Amino acid sequence: MASAFSHAVAALSIGTCFYRPQIPKRVWVAGALCSVLPDIDVIGFRFGIHYGDFWGHRGFTHSLLFAAILSGTTAIILFRRDALGIGRLALFGYLFLATASHGFLDAMTNGGLGVAFFSPFDKTRYFLPWRPIRVSPISIHRFFSGRGYAVLQTELVWIWVPAILLALLVWLLRTRNEGGGDAKSIG
Secondary structure: OOOOHHHOOOOOOOHOOOOOOOOOHHHHHHHHHHHHHHHHHHHHHHHOOOOOOOOOOOOOHHHHHHHHHHHHHHHEEEEEEEEOOOOOHHHHHHHHHHHHHHHHOOOOOOOOOEOOOOOOOOOOEOOOOOOOOOOOOOOOOOOOHHHHHHHHHHHHHHHHHHHHHHHHHHHHHHHHHHHHOOOOOOO
């Protein structure tokens, strides 16, 4: 798995595609939480659930169906309060992409059994063909060690830098589009 920090960075980067100044911060916090929540399945180890089981690590909670269920539920809860400056479909889209990004990042790691993207319909575990990210230790104690530092180094290169580049690209495109109305035609 990638670290919780990097999952949140990916979600916030995805959020730049949906950003509007009137959207409250709780939407971005919800996206970051949705991106980390699939790892709730590690609790199963304490209850004898095996890694490769349906409820095992990188099983159902890493699937696209789980991403849709979590995103829909979170969007309904967030919209229950008031209008958020973002449409319901856009909010669902952001939360879905933030949640689904978890499995895709995990499928880019060099360890584990792969990700059950299509659970419960297909229990096959998948990796992406390109796996440059070191797998993060599950234990917090092990994460704050030399191994965790090595993981963060690969995540900086393969997650954080692309996330920053995406955010910059979105910002540049927005700036260009907002300034485009001032151009005058020649002729």
